[in-house]
Amino acid sequence: MTTQIFQASTLYGTATLAAALDSGCFGPADRRVLLLCNNAATPETTPGPDRMPGFELLRERFDDVLSYNEAIFPFHPGGWAPRADDLPLWERYLRHEWRLGDDDVQLAVESIQVNPSLALAQIFTGCPLTVYADGLMSYGPTRNKIDPLVGTRVDRVLHLDLVPGLDPLLLTEFGVPTEIVPTAAFTKVLAALASLGDGVPEVAEPALLLGQYLSALGILTTEQEEDLHVRMLRGVHRLGHDKVVFTPHPTAPARFTRTLEAEADTLGVDLTVPATPVLAEVLYQRLRPALVVGCFSTALFTARALYGLPVARTGTELLLERLTPFENSNRIPVTVVDALLPDLADPAAVTEQRQGMDVAALGALVRAVGFAMQPKILPGLRPETEAFLSARPDDAALRYFKRRRLTSLALPGGLPAPLGFIPRNPTLRRVARRARALRRAVRR
Numbered sequence: 001m002t003t004q005i006f007q008a009s010t011l012y013g014t015a016t017l018a019a020a021l022d023s024g025c026f027g028p029a030d031r032r033v034l035l036l037c038n039n040a041a042t043p044e045t046t047p048g049p050d051r052m053p054g055f056e057l058l059r060e061r062f063d064d065v066l067s068y069n070e071a072i073f074p075f076h077p078g079g080w081a082p083r084a085d086d087l088p089l090w091e092r093y094l095r096h097e098w099r100l101g102d103d104d105v106q107l108a109v110e111s112i113q114v115n116p117s118l119a120l121a122q123i124f125t126g127c128p129l130t131v132y133a134d135g136l137m138s139y140g141p142t143r144n145k146i147d148p149l150v151g152t153r154v155d156r157v158l159h160l161d162l163v164p165g166l167d168p169l170l171l172t173e174f175g176v177p178t179e180i181v182p183t184a185a186f187t188k189v190l191a192a193l194a195s196l197g198d199g200v201p202e203v204a205e206p207a208l209l210l211g212q213y214l215s216a217l218g219i220l221t222t223e224q225e226e227d228l229h230v231r232m233l234r235g236v237h238r239l240g241h242d243k244v245v246f247t248p249h250p251t252a253p254a255r256f257t258r259t260l261e262a263e264a265d266t267l268g269v270d271l272t273v274p275a276t277p278v279l280a281e282v283l284y285q286r287l288r289p290a291l292v293v294g295c296f297s298t299a300l301f302t303a304r305a306l307y308g309l310p311v312a313r314t315g316t317e318l319l320l321e322r323l324t325p326f327e328n329s330n331r332i333p334v335t336v337v338d339a340l341l342p343d344l345a346d347p348a349a350v351t352e353q354r355q356g357m358d359v360a361a362l363g364a365l366v367r368a369v370g371f372a373m374q375p376k377i378l379p380g381l382r383p384e385t386e387a388f389l390s391a392r393p394d395d396a397a398l399r400y401f402k403r404r405r406l407t408s409l410a411l412p413g414g415l416p417a418p419l420g421f422i423p424r425n426p427t428l429r430r431v432a433r434r435a436r437a438l439r440r441a442v443r444r
Contacts, residue, residue, distance in 0.1 A: 001030045001031070001101070003029060003032075003106070004026060004029040004032045005106070005108070005120075005124075006033065006034050007035045007108065007109045007110060007117060008034060008035070008037070009039045010049055010134075011052045011055060012279060013049075013132070014049055014055070015058060015186070015189050015279075016181060016186065017061075017132065018058045019188070019189045020158055020181045020185075021061050022061075022189065023181065025179065026106075026130075029106070030103070031064070031103070032061065032062045032063050032064075033065075034061075034064070034066070035067075036050055036065060036068065037069065038069050039077055041216065050065065052279075053193075053278065054192075054193035054279070057192055064098075066098055071094060071097055077115065078115055080116075080119065081115050081122075082122065084122075087122060087125060091124060091125070094124075104127070105124050106128050106130070107120060107124060107129050108130040108132055108158075109121060109129065109130075110132065111137075111143070112129070112151075114144070117131075121153070122150065129150070129153045130154070130158060131154055131156075132158040133157060133158065133168065133170060134159070134298070135162075135298040135333070136162065136298050136301065138170045139167075139168050139170075139332050139336060140170065140332030140333070140370055140373070141172075141332075141370040141373055141378055142171055142377055143327075145376065146171075151171065154171055155176070156177050156178065157170055157176055157177070158178075158179050158180075159178060159179075160180070161183055161305070162298065162302065163301060163359070166359055166362060167363065169332075169366065169378070183306060187307075190279070190285065190306075193282055194281075194282045194286055200283065200286045200287070201245060201272040201274055201287075204243075204288075205287065205288055206243040206245045206287060207239075207243070207245070207289060207292075207293060208244075208247065208291070209229065209232045209245070209260075210247055210280060210294035210299050211247060211249045211256060212249055212294070213256075214319075219319065219328075220318075225256070226260075228295060228314070229259065230260065233263055234267070235293065236291060237267050237269055239291070241291060242269055243270050245272045245289070246260055247273075247283065248273065260273075280297075284303055284307045285307070288309075289303075290310070291310050291350070292310070293312045293313075294311075295313065295314065295316065295319065295334075295337075296330070296334045298333070300341060310350070311341055311342075312343065312344040313337050313341040313342070313343060314343065314344040319334045320338065326372065326373060328373075331369065331373060332369060332373075335366065336362065338400075340355055340356050340357060342355075364388050368381070368385040371384075372411065375409055386411060389406070389411055389412035390412045393412070
């Protein structure tokens with residue numbers, strides 16, 4: 001018996017899996033299980049993907065739907081990992097709870113670098129893995145160094161073709177091939193969901209604002225994120241849009257909406273907020289927005305690539321500065337959005353839908369930023385990165401790098417040329433490490 005387990009934490013991810021199954025991306029199996037993970041900070045009070053409109057339609061592809069949260073209660077899916085010595089016990093327990101018996105298990109998981117995906121891969125030792133990526137993060141490097149016992153078991157990375165011509169860096173250190181989930185299959189699944197979209201406001205061709213709840217990730221403060229939403233509203237108002245729909249992140253606090261409503265009253269804008277969480281792609285089909293605005297949401301690219309809707313970005317300059325550490329996995333999505341999409345503050349660019357870079361230049365930029373983020377995981381990209389930076393000493397592409405990071409990696413664009421020997425000098429580096437250690441000791 002063969003059992004395929006598909007792990008999902010969002011309705012969008014579940015829709016991606018449904019499209020992959022409809023397209024024959026997975027082989028036959030005796031049983032298919034959808035394993036839902038609610039990764040919200042307080043999953044007890046936050047509805048999971050199975051509570052969203054349209055889930056029942058997606059559920060038909062699976063024989064069973066199970067809850068990972070219930071299986072590991074009272075632990076949190078994103079914060080718990082099994083101890084190495086306990087892995088056989090956990091596998092025995094889960095096989096009993098999920099009625100797996102001695103079945104051959106095949107896993108399809110989301111972010112293999114972190115829990116709960118990593119925990120599942122470790123518990124079911126030896127089973128083949130498929131990593132599916134439904135967002136822009138797949139274009140960036142692997143977030144953490146993965147144990148080869150896990151990484152070498154990944155047979156492919158399934159992803160949506162959100163930026164045609166751009167290849168993902170995810171898991172390339174293991175030589176994992178990529179496979180595209182057919183766009184037609186994905187849009188067909190979304191079209192079926194659109195017909196069931198209860199709670200969709202009846203607003204024709206509004207400007208649609210996408211919320212992301214970046215303060216929960218520690219990227220922005222709540223005040224900065226509220227200000228970002230207000231900037232979106234003011235930007236679309238300047239472009240002549242007086243009907244606006246705002247889709248807050250499902251876990252965002254209500255205060256975000258209240259702040260935006262107050263600003264809408266001041267501007268005289270008709271603002272609508274859906275009463276229940278709805279996929280942005282459902283709104284694209286039902287409302288046909290005149291403009292979609294966001295920071296670095298993946299939904300910007302589904303609007304652009306899948307539905308041909310005009311889009312605009314805002315706040316990416318702030319994010320490029322605020323993202324810490326440099327290897328923050330959101331850096332590539334911010335870079336891609338900033339490099340390709342028109343700025344809301346440039347009305348002509350938004351109206352004409354100017355594309356910032358061609359795909360070839362974007363690919364070179366993404367690989368260079370990816371190396372700067374994870375030089376130990378992708379050491380083979382150093383020569384290419386050095387050539388990229390050397391050819392652009394004063395180019396706008398350097399805004400995607402930090403001088404301090406370039407200096408620490410001895411890359412072009414770091415310290416001025418006369419001081420370029422410093423990062424490579426082992427004695428100076430040893431002294432610097434000693435000085436930092438002494439400073440930390442004094443602070444304690």
